[in-house]
Amino acid sequence: MSKISLSRYLIQAQHQGKIPSDLRFLIEVVARACKNIAYNVNKGALANLLGSAGSSNVQGETQQKLDVIANEVLLEANEWGGHLSAMASEEMEYIYEIPNYYPQGGYLLLFDPLDGSSNIDVNVSIGTIFSVLRKTSDNQKVLEQDFFQPGNKQVASGYALYGPQTIFVLTIGEGVYIFTLDRDLGSFILTREKVKIPHSTKEFAINMSNMRHWSEPVKRYVDECLAGETGIRGKNFNMRWVASMVADVHRILTRGGVFLYPWDKREPNKAGKLRLMYEANPMSFLIEQAGGLSINGKQRILDVEPQALHERVAVMLGSKEEVEILQKYHTENI
Ligand code: AHG
Numbered sequence: 426m427s428k429i430s431l432s433r434y435l436i437q438a439q440h441q442g443k444i445p446s447d448l449r450f451l452i453e454v455v456a457r458a459c460k461n462i463a464y465n466v467n468k469g470a471l472a473n474l475l476g477s478a479g480s481s482n483v484q485g486e487t488q489q490k491l492d493v494i495a496n497e498v499l500l501e502a503n504e505w506g507g508h509l510s511a512m513a514s515e516e517m518e519y520i521y522e523i524p525n526y527y528p529q530g531g532y533l534l535l536f537d538p539l540d541g542s543s544n545i546d547v548n549v550s551i552g553t554i555f556s557v558l559r560k561t562s563d564n565q566k567v568l569e570q571d572f573f574q575p576g577n578k579q580v581a582s583g584y585a586l587y588g589p590q591t592i593f594v595l596t597i598g599e600g601v602y603i604f605t606l607d608r609d610l611g612s613f614i615l616t617r618e619k620v621k622i623p624h625s626t627k628e629f630a631i632n633m634s635n636m637r638h639w640s641e642p643v644k645r646y647v648d649e650c651l652a653g654e655t656g657i658r659g660k661n662f663n664m665r666w667v668a669s670m671v672a673d674v675h676r677i678l679t680r681g682g683v684f685l686y687p688w689d690k691r692e693p694n695k696a697g698k699l700r701l702m703y704e705a706n707p708m709s710f711l712i713e714q715a716g717g718l719s720i721n722g723k724q725r726i727l728d729v730e731p732q733a734l735h736e737r738v739a740v741m742l743g744s745k746e747e748v749e750i751l752q753k754y755h756t757e758n759i
C-alpha cells in the first residue's frame with residue numbers, strides 16, 4: 426500500500442462528500458503552518474527563539490517568543506487564501522478579521538498557537554490546537570458573537586504535537602486520524618486511523634500540587650484512584666502530568682486515561698484554567714470522536730454555550746468509564 430499523505434486523505438474525504446473543497450484547503454493551510462512552527466520549535470536556542478517575548482497576553486500570562494511566532498505564522502498562513510472570515514487566538518484579545526484586500530470565506534478559525542508554554546524552554550513536548558466553525562450570520566462585518574457557538578458546531582478540529590516526532594491529529598467528524606511528519610518528504614503521512622480510546626484505564630493526569638484547592642467530587646475521585654487495589658476501585662492507578670494539554674491528551678488518545686483540569690479554589694470565580702473555545706472544545710471533539718467523554722462536571726463540554734472569547738472551563742476528559750464516574754460524583758454533590 427502506498428503511503429497516504431494528509432493531502433490525499435483530505436482529497437478523498439472531499440470526493441466522498443465529507444468535506445467541501447474550502448474546508449480541505451483550510452486544513453491543509455493549518456497543517457502547513459504547523460510545519461513552519463515545528464521548524465521554529467526545532468531551531469530553539471540556535472535561532473535565539475527560547476525565552477520570554479517580554480509581553481503579556483489577555484490572560485495576563487507572559488508570552489514566550491515562540492507563542493508570538495506561532496501566532497504570527499498561523500495568521501499569515503491563513504489570511505490570504507479566501508477560506509476564512511476571521512480568526513481568534515489565545516494570544517490576541519480581539520478577533521482578527523480577514524483584511525478587505527483579501528477574499529473572504531465562510532469559516533472561522535480559532536487556535537492556541539503554542540500549548541504548553543511552560544515546557545518550551547525545557548525541551549518537553551508542546552503543540553498547536555485548532556478549531557474550525559462556520560460563519561453562520563449574514564452580517565458582512567464579522568463580530569466576536571459569530572464565534573460564540575457551542576463545540577458541537579465544530580466542523581473540524583485537531584492539534585499538532587511537537588515531540589520526538591511531529592504529528593498532526595485531525596477530526597472532520599469522521600473519526601480521529603493521526604499523521605506523522607516525514608521530514609524527508611515534507612509531508613504528513615497517515616500513521617493511525619479511526620483511533621479509539623480504551624473504555625477502561627488505570628492512568629490519570631492532574632496537577633496534584635493543587636489538591637488542597639479541589640472540590641469534593643474531584644478529591645473523592647483522586648483519593649479512590651490513589652487507594653489502589655485494596656480500595657473501592659480495586660486496581661492500582663498510575664499518574665502522568667506533562668503540563669502540555671496537547672501531550673497529555675495525545676497519551677490518552679493513544680493508550681487511554683483520564684485528564685483533569687478542574688475548577689479549584691485558587692481563583693474561585695474562574696471556571697477553570699483551560700480555555701473553552703481553543704483548548705477544551707477542539708480536544709473534546711477529538712476525544713468524543715475517539716469514543717471517549719469530555720465534561721465540565723455539569724454537562725458535556727461540547728454543549729456549553731460560549732459567552733466570551735477567552736472563557737475558561739473545567740475539563741475532565743478521556744476514557745468513558747472514568748469520566749462517567751466523575752460525572753456521577755459531580756451530580757451527587759449538587
Ligand atoms: P498554554 O501554554 O497554552 O497557556 O496552556 C497551558 C495549559 C495546558 O497546556 C496545561 O494542561 C496546563 O496549562 C498546565 O497547567 P499547570 O502549569 O497549572 O500544571
Ligand code: MN
Pocket residue numbers: 537539540541670704
Ligand atoms: Mn494551551
Ligand code: MN
Pocket residue numbers: 492515537538539540541542
Ligand atoms: Mn498557548
